[in-house]
Amino acid sequence: MKRWDPYSAACPTRLLLDRIADKWTVLVLGLLSDGPVRFNQLRRRIEGISQKMLSQTLKSMERDGLVSKKVFPTVPVTVEYALTPLGRTLTKTISELERWAEAHMDEVLKSQKRYDVRSGSKV
Amino acid sequence: MKRWDPYSAACPTRLLLDRIADKWTVLVLGLLSDGPVRFNQLRRRIEGISQKMLSQTLKSMERDGLVSKKVFPTVPVTVEYALTPLGRTLTKTISELERWAEAHMDEVLKSQKRYDVRSGSKV
DNA sequence: CAGTATCCTTTATGATACTG
DNA sequence: CAGTATCATAAAGGATACTG
Numbered sequence: 001m002k003r004w005d006p007y008s009a010a011c012p013t014r015l016l017l018d019r020i021a022d023k024w025t026v027l028v029l030g031l032l033s034d035g036p037v038r039f040n041q042l043r044r045r046i047e048g049i050s051q052k053m054l055s056q057t058l059k060s061m062e063r064d065g066l067v068s069k070k071v072f073p074t075v076p077v078t079v080e081y082a083l084t085p086l087g088r089t090l091t092k093t094i095s096e097l098e099r100w101a102e103a104h105m106d107e108v109l110k111s112q113k114r115y116d117v118r119s120g121s122k123v
Numbered sequence: 124m125k126r127w128d129p130y131s132a133a134c135p136t137r138l139l140l141d142r143i144a145d146k147w148t149v150l151v152l153g154l155l156s157d158g159p160v161r162f163n164q165l166r167r168r169i170e171g172i173s174q175k176m177l178s179q180t181l182k183s184m185e186r187d188g189l190v191s192k193k194v195f196p197t198v199p200v201t202v203e204y205a206l207t208p209l210g211r212t213l214t215k216t217i218s219e220l221e222r223w224a225e226a227h228m229d230e231v232l233k234s235q236k237r238y239d240v241r242s243g244s245k246v
Numbered sequence: 247c248a249g250t251a252t253c254c255t256t257t258a259t260g261a262t263a264c265t266g
Numbered sequence: 267c268a269g270t271a272t273c274a275t276a277a278a279g280g281a282t283a284c285t286g
Contacts (some may be wrong), residue, residue: 004225007153013224016224017220020224023140026140038248050281055248064231077249079248086227100216104213105136107188111186111209115186162267166268175260178268178270199267
């Protein structure tokens with residue numbers, strides 16, 4: 001077993017953490033966890049993502065082995081993205097993160113409000 | 124129970140996910156999980172972080188209620204950062220993410236290599 | 247449909263200098 | 267020590283136009 005130290009700058013684990021913690025990656029994983037989805041379907045369901053970002057996100061997820069891409073030779077072409085087994089192991093962890101966010105959203109918002117009032121009152 | 128939809132652009136959960144998934148936030152959480160740490164100690168232990176980024180990260184974590192800050196009126200001043208109870212609940216989820224990254228690092232690296240060879244050979 | 251290529255704007259981050 | 271302020275630059279992201 002090799003041990004990586006995420007606190008050192010060049011650590012691959014740190015890079016990987018960065019990648020999987022990415023905004024769009026998390027959302028794509030969530031959508032794909034229900035089964036294969038096509039490019040433009042993803043695009044429509046993730047509000048605010050640009051074609052460029054989606055394309056870029058999917059490409060690096062494919063490179064990392066998290067998703068697989070299947071091309072159907074229809075006209076025009078149809079492309080389906082699906083989670084790989086590896087990707088599926090990740091969604092479990094990610095969805096916990098999402099649950100945490102949902103569960104503690106109110107508490108965080110309250111804290112922010114308190115903080116802003118305190119800072120603002122100094123003016 | 125309110126339900127947020129992280130796929131809509133204005134969703135606070137999505138913003139929160141973004142924040143906690145942040146590169147530096149993850150690392151700071153990891154270090155603080157062992158107990159309170161001072162500003163420059165954090166700085167030294169997180170290779171590659173700038174003073175600006177650390178300060179910024181800690182500030183927003185404090186605003187979110189994840190860390191608390193204690194100032195000791197020594198000369199010069201001493202500042203200790205610690206996890207709040209809320210912050211502590213988050214570290215559990217985060218450390219799972221770190222474990223995932225460590226556990227699957229090799230597999231991801233292999234996948235990347237395969238991908239790069241295939242793409243490169245087209246040239 | 248599912249992208250890629252380009253240009254251009256915005257945001258993030260780093261380096262440096264300064265302060266209580 | 268623990269920051270903040272400022273400036274400069276790099277990186278991320280969006281809009282648009284084009285292609286198999």
